[in-house]
Amino acid sequence: MLQEEKMKLFEKERQYINIGITPDGVAKKAIPIPWEVTAHSYNMCIPNVYFAPEDLEDDEIMDKLMSLKVLGCYIWAPLKDYSFISNFEDLRDLSIMQGENIRNLDFLNSHKECRMLLLENVKVDNLDILLDLNRGDLFTGLNCVALVNCEVADLSGFEQEHFFMEFLIWESACNGYSKNRWKNVRAAKKRYYKNNE
Numbered sequence: 720m721l722q723e724e725k726m727k728l729f730e731k732e733r734q735y736i737n738i739g740i741t742p743d744g745v746a747k748k749a750i751p752i753p754w755e756v757t758a759h760s761y762n763m764c765i766p767n768v769y770f771a772p773e774d775l776e777d778d779e780i781m782d783k784l785m786s787l788k789v790l791g792c793y794i795w796a797p798l799k800d801y802s803f804i805s806n807f808e809d810l811r812d813l814s815i816m817q818g819e820n821i822r823n824l825d826f827l828n829s830h831k832e833c834r835m836l837l838l839e840n841v842k843v844d845n846l847d848i849l850l851d852l853n854r855g856d857l858f859t860g861l862n863c864v865a866l867v868n869c870e871v872a873d874l875s876g877f878e879q880e881h882f883f884m885e886f887l888i889w890e891s892a893c894n895g896y897s898k899n900r901w902k903n904v905r906a907a908k909k910r911y912y913k914n915n916e
Contacts, residue, residue, distance in 0.1 A: 737791035739766030753865040764791040839867040847876040877903035
């Protein structure tokens with residue numbers, strides 16, 4: 720962890736924090752905003768402390784993080800293990816880029832406050848956990864989902880009752896374009912994009 724980032728984490732008592740994880744722990748100057756509805760973007764927070772993947776193995780850093788309410792977690796580096804996210808019960812916004820190592824979404828089980836979720840390059844059997852977090856309510860639960868180049872084997876869970884404010888899907892040619900697979904997703908704004916890679 721860069722010394723300046725560690726100082727920000729430990730310098731004063733804070734209750735809430737937004738974290739970013741980059742390959743080298745260096746802060747990003749800007750973060751991508753996937754949401755098309757501007758109101759959703761207003762709820763995003765810019766990370767105020769950045770980590771490198773190896774920092775997640777530091778007990779002192781993790782103990783400090785567990786003592787805080789992590790509201791936003793933005794990951795731009797592939798990680799071996801994402802289970803630490805399950806400790807962030809107050810998490811409202813989660814963005815995982817380069818999630819090639821993700822094979823299930825069990826780490827989301829305790830995130831009843833999560834409102835926005837972006838996943839890139841994950842390969843999972845289903846997205847049923849997203850439906851559990853959705854609650855079909857505009858003011859609570861998961862409302863905004865963005866899936867970038869994700870492989871999902873079974874979408875039958877979307878046949879049950881649900882409603883998202885925004886659901887965005889980017890699929891790549893290597894995964895095969897299959898817009899019709901997503902027909903049961905119900906959302907105020909649903910978009911399907913083809914990535915030409």
